[in-house]
Amino acid sequence: MAVVPRLFLVCVSLLGCVCTKLFAKLAPLHRPLPLKTPGDWVSEHPEPAQSFWQYVQAGPVRPSATRRVIYVLPLGDFSVEQRAAVESAQLFLAAFYQLPVKALPAVAASEIPGEARRKNPATGQPQLHTSWVLDTLLPPRRPTDAVALIAFTPEDLYPDPAWNFVFGQASLTERVGVWSVNRFGDPAKEKPLFVTRTLKVAGHEMGHMFGLRHCTAHSCVMNGSNSLPESDSQPLELCPVCLRKLQWNVGFDVSARFRGLRDFHKVSGLEGERGFIEQSLKALEN
Ligand SMILES: [Zn+2]
Numbered sequence: 001m002a003v004v005p006r007l008f009l010v011c012v013s014l015l016g017c018v019c020t021k022l023f024a025k026l027a028p029l030h031r032p033l034p035l036k037t038p039g040d041w042v043s044e045h046p047e048p049a050q051s052f053w054q055y056v057q058a059g060p061v062r063p064s065a066t067r068r069v070i071y072v073l074p075l076g077d078f079s080v081e082q083r084a085a086v087e088s089a090q091l092f093l094a095a096f097y098q099l100p101v102k103a104l105p106a107v108a109a110s111e112i113p114g115e116a117r118r119k120n121p122a123t124g125q126p127q128l129h130t131s132w133v134l135d136t137l138l139p140p141r142r143p144t145d146a147v148a149l150i151a152f153t154p155e156d157l158y159p160d161p162a163w164n165f166v167f168g169q170a171s172l173t174e175r176v177g178v179w180s181v182n183r184f185g186d187p188a189k190e191k192p193l194f195v196t197r198t199l200k201v202a203g204h205e206m207g208h209m210f211g212l213r214h215c216t217a218h219s220c221v222m223n224g225s226n227s228l229p230e231s232d233s234q235p236l237e238l239c240p241v242c243l244r245k246l247q248w249n250v251g252f253d254v255s256a257r258f259r260g261l262r263d264f265h266k267v268s269g270l271e272g273e274r275g276f277i278e279q280s281l282k283a284l285e286n
């Protein structure tokens, strides 16, 4: 067992006392995790809950004074609509995590080497190997003030020859990740759905980067999902349990974060999400 300094435990306990009341005010707004149904994530991947204390003691990746920028690198050849969704995701990440977000110069599809590609053996679909992105492309491009560097790509991804595909993958030790928008539908025909899916993967996967495990407490953006329909049924916001972990990690003002998200949703035309954040702000004031 790791030795934890006594002072650290005292500090965490005092912090927890204050925060418990704050986050309890939000709990009535959140639904419990839906009951298991065959084929959903919880049925096929039973996972233990991660308490706040387990999260703190796990020592997750955290921003610091000199390392607090989330960098986004566009990888591949995007359509106009795909590019707009990725730019929207950058604004969303800034509001969601209350951290600066900056874009790095894009890497074109023509710069991806042949050995990083394959045709899916079952479908023939062209795919990009995540290992090349995580091990070769991103680490040398990660700026010194980066808490994380994320590549967004319209390419379909595979993590291993035995796998069919993957939506995204990350390396916590290198603090780099790659997320694909390839399977999020046609952004020209279904723009709000495509944008929401892109925001959801950004919020969820960056949460993993900061050590949040899949949420089993509530219906939450950190729920695991086995399919797009399952993911579509989940909210875009953190539940109070996950929000408490993230607030401890980043140290933001919870009301300021809600105001940032409210403004983002308003500009983006996401009325349902804006309304929910307004309710959260009101709950904090009571
Ligand atoms: Zn996940």
Ligand SMILES: [Zn+2]
Residues within 6 Å of the ligand: 215, 216, 217, 218, 219, 220, 221, 222, 223, 238, 239, 240, 241, 242, 243
């Ligand atoms: Zn949660």
